[in-house]
Amino acid sequence: MTDEPIDPTRSSDPTGSSDLSGSSGSTDGLDERLRRGFDHLARAAGHPPPLPDAPGHGLPALHRSTPRVLVAAAIVAILVLTAGAVLVATGGDDPGEDLHAGTGTTTSTEPDHGPKETPVPTSSHLLLCPPALLDVSRLPVQPTLVPDPGVDATADSSGPYELTWEQDGQTVRLQYPGMFHDVPMTDRGRSRSDELDRGGMLVTFTRGPTLARVDDRDHERDPDTNVPCHEYDLLVEGPDEDGAAIERTTARTIAEAVRIVDPPGGVTVPAVTGMSRAEAQDALARAGLIPDWTWSYVASDATPVTVQEPAAGTTTAAGTVVTLATDQPGFPVPGTPIACPMGRLVVDAEMGTPSTEEPGAIVSWTEKPFPAGIHAQVSWPNVTGGSRITAEAEPSFEQRNAHRITINGRPALMHDEDLNGPHLVYDTGLPGLCRFLEVGVYGDGATFAERTDRAIELATEKITILPPPTGEPPDVTGLPLRAAVDRLARAGFAPVWGEARAINDEVPTLLRVPTTTVIAQTVTEPGVVRLET
């Protein structure tokens, strides 16, 4: 460590910063605090490591100026900072701890209004998660329960519910479970941005002590926290419409008070097979169990449950996850339902291992880093966020920095989503949902031209779509449409069911595929099957 400046070329009088700040200089001292803060971090990092040996010239010889134990402590500290003061000032798990709204402090005085029971929605609002997991006993006010405004509270629909209250002149909305659960990845991004654009703060919680963080649009989510019922969303809205008066401390103190807990005791798993999915979820949640389901690209609360695990009658701990499957009897539940003939998509081994971790992406590959920091992903059907390709014969592209190119005689469109990297949308020539395939090149470790070249290289040299099968397609009449689509796609056929083709609506459209039964199927061209419902 050293206290000497790291970069001797750095001037003490920066140029070009004051015009960026929105004010001429910083009257609140922010500019100087930033400089001092960065100086501190630079000094704390110590001396640069020696350049490692090149590959093939021995083991990398990373210099560590800090003992391992201190490194570990520093990692913890940085994480704590990343998570924010939300965690730092929690004041422990004192059950008598009360909440001082808006001050960011807590006191240990006995609450004068007693513990708050988590409100339980009436039977008209079917539950997704057991209220017993959400501990609001330390809130200073009694929340009001309202159905999620985006969900109709009917007998065959379910969804999150909200607790709302006024605190410190601000409206607090706590949605449980978090709105991002069971929402396609593409929708997550949009919703998250919307929240933040209103000036709100998003706090996600997981089961366990003090695992909370203030989220924003650029933060990643820990995959292991994406568990049903283990998180809620907290939105604090200021009195003005643009949210300019949001107080971080209010969200902080609420975040300290509300916990996801393990409910005590054991429960008997109820029998839910035969129920609608929504009814099954509600029954499990009211029993203190967490309903989960095999992911389906056609979400319908009315689809009957055919499989549950653990079985009915099993005695288990409250808070146990019960997995539900909602397909037709005798028809296997696909691990990852597909809508396009993925078996005909051949991707060079260089592209890596197929991933099915992101349901919104249907199927994707993540390329090995190329070059520094760049990753490529192939998605089919594509899940482009922000690009707009119409269903016209000659696709139009409504993005700045868009490039219209041709690959293998078919149109392709390339655009640059600012820092996220170029997206190449390739017309496969297939009708319907599978018309476009996307190659995304992410990261900004190379110029736009380099990334563009790489995307084109991938599309032209690394990705091949095989000819359609010559045989007859499987008979899918009588199956629910979503099962029919999946079965045809797995057999190498492209299913079409008359949905308008608009890429931005692709995933939501897929999610809205009706569960009506297929009554007829027609091969309209080689490899393409039109379904009538």
Next chain:
Amino acid sequence: MGVMTEPAADAPPLGWPPEDVALYEAHAPRLLALAAALAGPSDADDVVANAVLRSFTSPGWRTVANPGAYLTRAVVNEVRAGHRSAMRRSAREARYAGRDETTRPDGDPDPDLLAALARLPVQQRAVTFLTYWADLTPAGVAAELGISEGSVRKYLARARSTLRKGLL
């Protein structure tokens, strides 16, 4: 478990062209400072080492027009590509192990500021760092990160707004 062997103090790295070695020596201090700002001081050296290795071994490295800016972006990408996940995982494990969460590196004089900085998106943090620590103009920041000058202004304005809300 491997054995970490400290190299001789003056041992030159093996296998790199002299121009790469010189380039690294010229840029390593600021890259390390940038990595510290983005990922924290304790992991900064690993971030820099990985970013430099990726850059020097990438197929297009010899054709990069501005190697210094390329390395800057490589550091930013190294952080964005998953470094934060590893950091969070480490901290989560450490937290469950009962370690002291409130430990701060080196007697940090401004924990609120560093906490607020850590909550910024990486790109905003990078722009803020290059503006206030490296003293680059908006055009300079734009060239360094390979983004437009307008994006620089946008990111910096958002960062400052967020920091003000979090600090005041």
